Amino acid sequence: MRGLIIKLIGGLYTVKVENELVECKARGKFRHLNQSPKVGDLVELNDDFIMEIEDRKNDLARPPISNVDQVILVFSATQPKISYSLLDRFIALITYNNINTVLVVTKIDLLSEDELSSLKEELRYYDSVLDIVYTASLNKIGTEDVAKLFKDKISVLAGQSGVGKSTLLNSIAGLDIKTQEISKALGRGKHTTRHIELIEIEGGLVADTAGFSSLDFDDMDEVALSHSFSDFFELSHDCKFRGCLHLNEPKCKVKKLVDEGEIPASRYDNYVYFIEEIRSNKRY
Numbered sequence: 001m002r003g004l005i006i007k008l009i010g011g012l013y014t015v016k017v018e019n020e021l022v023e024c025k026a027r028g029k030f031r032h033l034n035q036s037p038k039v040g041d042l043v044e045l046n047d048d049f050i051m052e053i054e055d056r057k058n059d060l061a062r063p064p065i066s067n068v069d070q071v072i073l074v075f076s077a078t079q080p081k082i083s084y085s086l087l088d089r090f091i092a093l094i095t096y097n098n099i100n101t102v103l104v105v106t107k108i109d110l111l112s113e114d115e116l117s118s119l120k121e122e123l124r125y126y127d128s129v130l131d132i133v134y135t136a137s138l139n140k141i142g143t144e145d146v147a148k149l150f151k152d153k154i155s156v157l158a159g160q161s162g163v164g165k166s167t168l169l170n171s172i173a174g175l176d177i178k179t180q181e182i183s184k185a186l187g188r189g190k191h192t193t194r195h196i197e198l199i200e201i202e203g204g205l206v207a208d209t210a211g212f213s214s215l216d217f218d219d220m221d222e223v224a225l226s227h228s229f230s231d232f233f234e235l236s237h238d239c240k241f242r243g244c245l246h247l248n249e250p251k252c253k254v255k256k257l258v259d260e261g262e263i264p265a266s267r268y269d270n271y272v273y274f275i276e277e278i279r280s281n282k283r284y
């Protein structure tokens with residue numbers, strides 16, 4: 001029997017086989033192979049044991065989930081405000097993993113009309129990098145557009161605690177996932193949602209994760225980072241030097257557009273900061 005792992009709690013897997021759910025354990029051999037089945041894996045079952053794991057299309061470590069089709073980045077318009085450094089970091093990491101990404105901006109009901117237009121203006125540059133959906137979950141604004149993204153895909157929701165990931169899913173699917181007042185979420189510094197589970201919503205499978213707990217550039221080198229800023233990478237054809245990293249090289253198209261205000265300075269500064277982070281990690 002072939003199935004898809006949708007949940008893992010305390011060594012017990014829930015596998016979806018056609019339309020049935022089977023509870024099972026992993027065979028001991030995986031431990032010896034230093035490999036373990038994870039949520040998102042397609043597996044071969046024998047009775048209630050997982051025998052084989054099919055090759056993974058991709059494989060995230062934190063959150064531990066495989067075969068992800070898209071990451072839905074959830075950032076709130078306010079409470080908390082958008083962190084561009086976190087946004088740029090997420091986009092680079094996800095691009096590096098060859099996964100599609102969409103940005104969902106939540107809580108627009110908390111902004112005045114003017115505030116909302118200036119936020120859209122601020123994010124305008126990002127339209128060239130990814131799709132953006134503006135939502136207010138409690139008023140069901142934009143939530144249908146998010147729902148449409150789920151069909152036939154494995155999606156992972158990622159974003160800081162308190163941005164409204166669970167509230168968004170509750171609103172779309174009429175679920176009752178536990179949510180938490182923002183003040184409490186920030187005070188504890190912990191996510192309300194912890195274990196990983198794929199939930200069937202709108203013909204797709206969605207993981208409401210606690211976000212990416214580790215956001216370092218682990219195995220990425222600076223060239224990989226420069227490719228993971230896909231907007232900069234495209235422009236690099238117009239840089240004078242092949243393989244331009246847009247740092248101190250002369251006649252760099254990226255730096256020119258930053259100077260001209262076409263590329264937000266914050267995005268470029270974050271890029272330089274990430275390069276430095278990668279370089280300093282390498283020293284150890």
Ligand SMILES: Nc1nc2c(ncn2[C@@H]2O[C@H](COP(=O)(O)OP(=O)(O)OP(=O)(O)O)[C@@H](O)[C@H]2O)c(=O)[nH]1
Pocket residue numbers: 106107108109110135136137138139159160161162163164165166167168178179180181182185190191192193209210211
């Ligand atoms: N005004 C308004 N409040 C919202 C909206 N979405 C979420 N909230 C509030 O934001 C708070 C946090 O929402 P959660 O859904 O628990 O946030 P989360 O992203 O799931 O947080 P973690 O599970 O901790 O990662 C709750 O008090 C929600 O009611 C929205 O669109 N508008």
Ligand SMILES: [Mg+2]
Pocket residue numbers: 165166167178179192193208
């Ligand atoms: Mg949550």
Ligand SMILES: [Zn+2]
Pocket residue numbers: 236239240244245246247249251252253254255
């Ligand atoms: Zn350049």
